[in-house]
Each structure stands twice: as structure tokens, then as C-alpha cells.
Amino acid sequence: MIQTVIFDMDGVIVDTEPVHHFAYQQHFKQLNIDVSPEMYASFTGNSTKNIYERLKGIYNLKEDIQTLVETKRNLFNDAFDQKEDLYLLDGVEDLIKELYQNGMQMVLASSSANVTIQRIFNRFNLDNYFTHKVSGEDFPKSKPHPAIFLKAAELAKTPVRNCIVIEDSTNGILAAKAAEIYCIGYDSVNSKLQDYAMADEVISHFNELTFNKIRNLKY
Known part of the structure; x- marks a missing residue:
């Protein structure tokens, strides 16, 4: 689970x-x-x-x-x-709120700098939903190296088999797979020149995911 x-x-x-x-x-x-x-x-x-x-x-x-x-x-x-026209991606806020309301732990693992992550979280009031935020600037190697996702699972105190990763990039998907974590590839209209072949499943909109579907995924 x-x-x-x-x-x-x-x-x-x-x-x-x-x-x-x-x-x-x-x-x-x-x-x-x-x-x-x-x-x-x-x-x-x-x-x-x-x-x-x-x-x-x-x-x-x-x-x-x-x-x-x-x-x-x-x-x-x-x-x-x-930039005033900067918004959360379609459907992701609803998914985050649904997961939060059902007690699912959420961790952020981004290659962005800590200061950039906090800028985004402040702008969109996301701090309440995530237990931890992990920045790629704190690791010597970037994705596709798995360190950032292994650290996220460690902070969450969750075995990797009980985690999933949601990623939109080839490097991120490869990092998740190297960490032996189930990976959902998000192939959005904004994605460019990325390869989703290694993802365990691919979505094009967040309305394809629900708390019940995520909770019952098996690697």
C-alpha cells in the first residue's frame, strides 16, 4: 500500500x-x-x-x-x-488536497534551489500539505542519480516500495527507477523532448489520479 x-x-x-x-x-x-x-x-x-x-x-x-x-x-x-500569469498545473491542486485530506504523506523532491522552492510554496500556499521539501542543490549529483528520491523516502520514514514518484522529465523518471520507486510520468502539454518509456505508467492530466488509485498501486 x-x-x-x-x-x-x-x-x-x-x-x-x-x-x-x-x-x-x-x-x-x-x-x-x-x-x-x-x-x-x-x-x-x-x-x-x-x-x-x-x-x-x-x-x-x-x-x-x-x-x-x-x-x-x-x-x-x-x-x-x-510574471503574474503563473499558476499551478491543471488538476494538481485538487489532487494534493484530496491526498492531504485522506492522510497521504507528500514530500517534494525538486532539482530547484531551496530558495526557489520556498518562493513557489509561499506564492501558492503549499507548505501545509508537504511534510518535507528536498532540493537538488544539496546533492553532488543531479537526477538521474537516485539520491534525492532516496533522501525523500528516508525523511518520510517510508520504505521505497511504499512510495511513488510523480515526474515529468526523463532524468527524473530514471532517478525514480534507480531508487526502485514506482514512477508515474506526467506527460503534459508543456513537456518537451522528454522520454516516458521507463515510467511505470503515464498520465496526461491529474484527474487520472485519485487517492484510492494511488493508495492501491503495487510495484
Whole structure:
């Protein structure tokens, strides 16, 4: 029986991808580097730190990693605060509330920085529903490494066989599978160039999930 649902955030709870994309593109222009759409898509699910470690190696960037990360984060924060048309993804709030009302534990496991996670949670009043929030910035390796999901299960005090992960990215799905956790792939209209073949099941809308369906899933 499932006891804990582990949610990714970007692309699952809220579509911040356009804001991240805008911030990255602004920064790429400042750095005078050309990042292809295919390379950018491969970053999905990675922490900002790991993305800039890759870019620094590819483009021989002279700036240190921390400076690169902080510059992009500032660009994101400015864009986030100015973007009024930012909403929770269709159906996810109803699912979160249903799970909460039925006593299902929920944990967030996002590659975003802690400060970005809290910005989202403050804006949409989500703190009450989640027992823990885990950020990818606290781990040396990003998804598809399973560390973030293993930590989420550990904090939840739930065996991995009694957890599920909801993810929208190839890297996130691979991380869930590496952690041996049942994974629901969320293939939304916002998903781009992601592979859901490794997910245990795939949904395109959160109305496909209910508390009873989730509780009775078996790996």
C-alpha cells in the first residue's frame, strides 16, 4: 500500500519552465554562448549547479560556478516576481488536497534551489500539505542519480516500495527507477523532448489520479 507520494515541482506542480528558460537564455546571451534546444532539453531535471558545471566544461567559461548559479538565480527571481500569469498545473491542486485530506504523506523532491522552492510554496500556499521539501542543490549529483528520491523516502520514514514518484522529465523518471520507486510520468502539454518509456505508467492530466488509485498501486 502506498504511504508517501513524492512530487517533482517544475513541470509537475507549477510550470516554471518558461521562467527558467527566459532566465537561462538571458544568461547565455550575457555569456555569449549558443546552447542548442537539444542540449537545453537534456538539462531538464538537473540542478542549476550541475548544469553550469557542464556548461563550464563545454564552453570553457571563466566565471566560477557559484557566480554563474547566482547570476541565473537572480535573473529567474526577477522574472518570477514580474510574471503574474503563473499558476499551478491543471488538476494538481485538487489532487494534493484530496491526498492531504485522506492522510497521504507528500514530500517534494525538486532539482530547484531551496530558495526557489520556498518562493513557489509561499506564492501558492503549499507548505501545509508537504511534510518535507528536498532540493537538488544539496546533492553532488543531479537526477538521474537516485539520491534525492532516496533522501525523500528516508525523511518520510517510508520504505521505497511504499512510495511513488510523480515526474515529468526523463532524468527524473530514471532517478525514480534507480531508487526502485514506482514512477508515474506526467506527460503534459508543456513537456518537451522528454522520454516516458521507463515510467511505470503515464498520465496526461491529474484527474487520472485519485487517492484510492494511488493508495492501491503495487510495484
